[in-house]
Amino acid sequence: MAYIPHTAEDRKAMLEAIGADSLDELFRDIPEELQCSTTPLDLPPHNEYEVERYFEERAGENRVFPAGRNFLGAGAYRHFIPAAVPYIASRGEFMTSYTPYQAEVSQGTLQAIFEFQSHICALTAMEVANASMYDGATALAEALVMALRDKRVPRVYLPELLPPEWTEVCRTFVRNIGVEVQTIPAKGARTDFSSITEDAAPGCALVVCTPNALGGVEDGRQARAAADRVKAHLIAVVNPTSLAVLAPPGQYGADIAVGEGQPLGVPVSFGGPYAGFLACRGRLIRKMPGRVAGETRDPEGRRGFVLTLQTREQHIRRDKATSNICTNQGLVALMISVYLTLLGREGLREVAETSLLRTRQLASALTADAGCELYDPATPHFHEVAIRLPVAAEAFRRRMKDEHGILPGFPLADWFPSLPDAQRLLLVNCTELISPADIDNYRHAATAVLEQEAAAGRTA
Amino acid sequence: MDESKLLFTKSHEWIEPEGEARRCGISAHAQEMLGDIVFVELPEAGRKVSKGEEFIIVESPKAAADVYAPLSGEVVEVNEALEGDPALINKDPYGEGWLVKIKPDGTSGTDDLMDARAYKDSLEE
Known part of the structure; x- marks a missing residue:
């Protein structure tokens, strides 16, 4: 089968649909000197060693602060990572395998996903978790869209004390689907859920972020009550480490729980790769983005794993997919699973x-x-x-x-x-x-x- | 349910031709093409739908298909038995496997719907 992504006619039809005359017009935002079609790439001649040395020198300009002198958190947290975590995650069977297309032949990958989901359910006290998301902020944005799909009321309530980058990601996701974003104001280092009264307009989602961007621990029951007042799903954004000592979202009645998985065995790196997690009530499973790995028995009664619920993904549902995510953050999710398994x-x-x-x-x-x-x-x-x-x-x-x-x-x-x-x-x-x-x-x-x-x- | 009395759409839905609240579902051919049905996402009773609107999703292990409203009107009842046993659609697509009851609002006609014979012929084309 020839792989021909688009014919000349396809391209013409697409350009017409967006009102551009030519490909050049489509790309005119890119400064001309950066367009390879007009300026040939002029790479300086360097051999492999010279390139390596150049980057070594650049890396040497970084100032690395030892763990005991670094008190920076604000969304990315340094924790001890047992050596077994990178060791297992860097095994070729895991490291080089892409998302399973013929899923059931990839039993190891499916088992790793299944264990990740089980860990997330145990941590959050929620009924079901998916195979992971790209990061915490997109997990939240997807949760908002998921709540919208279920409630069909285009209004969400976000706390003022959500990390602003997360707020920005959420606004980007909902900007073009007609969702109104309301802010729940803060009072000190806490969210003032009492400001959401019975008179507030109904919404599909109300978000509690705990601990919030000022480090404050929120009262999940107050958030639940506020969500009920606007007939919205309660979405809890949680730090996964904190759930070992704080009440998990399932305990205060959250409908969806999301978070950034980085603190669980993933080093702080320059923005990633991290992995988000998303868990919810069983009732909402079909509204969930992404996929779920399930445990089953084969005809001979042996334990096996299957990829289930991918029918709502993009490669099958196209524009009606629950999300643009059509895979999961497999390797990072594996690191999280190994970390949690080792720590217990x-x-x-x-x-x-x-x-x-x-x-x-x-x-x-x-x-x-x-x-x-x-x-x-x-x-x-x-x-x-x-x-x-x-x-x-x-x-x-x-x-x-x-x-x-x-x-x-x-x-x-x-x-x-x-x-x-x-x-x-x-x-x-x-x-x-x-x-x-x-x-x-x-x-x-x-x-x-x-x-x-x-x-x-x-x-x- | 007597299949020969039903009306069919080109997109493989069926609906009862008469009555205040008319049952509708998917055809035997549609359920056969989908294979084992594992889940049905039904609308809430009270939802207003327009003819041709996607209002139900029927899911098998490898596909999820939309069901389009055969007439405009209000969904007055949904088949709750499907929640526990979606395979009823495979076993008895014109009987126990019905999906919802629609109360037509009279804004959409039935002229483009086919009787059982015409529908069967259309499948053979």
């Missing part, structure tokens, strides 16, 4: 408890004698907390980094410029990789920086 329930709980404890210790150290305050002392936090500094957070961050070799946290003005005292707010995160000695280092460095800033008259 107890191990994950220890990770979560230690992370929480260290964050509390750091917050206490900073508020005790460094002149800092918690942004919202009344709201509980998990492993991340917003601190109000006596000086500008950006200046503090720069001096901590340049003079003390510590990444002290994330200046929140980048995310929420209109919060009270936004310029002085810093989001700090500790995981189990931070030791009490690391916290002492931070405190000493912070005290020195704050004294210098005060001496220079730069105290806010």
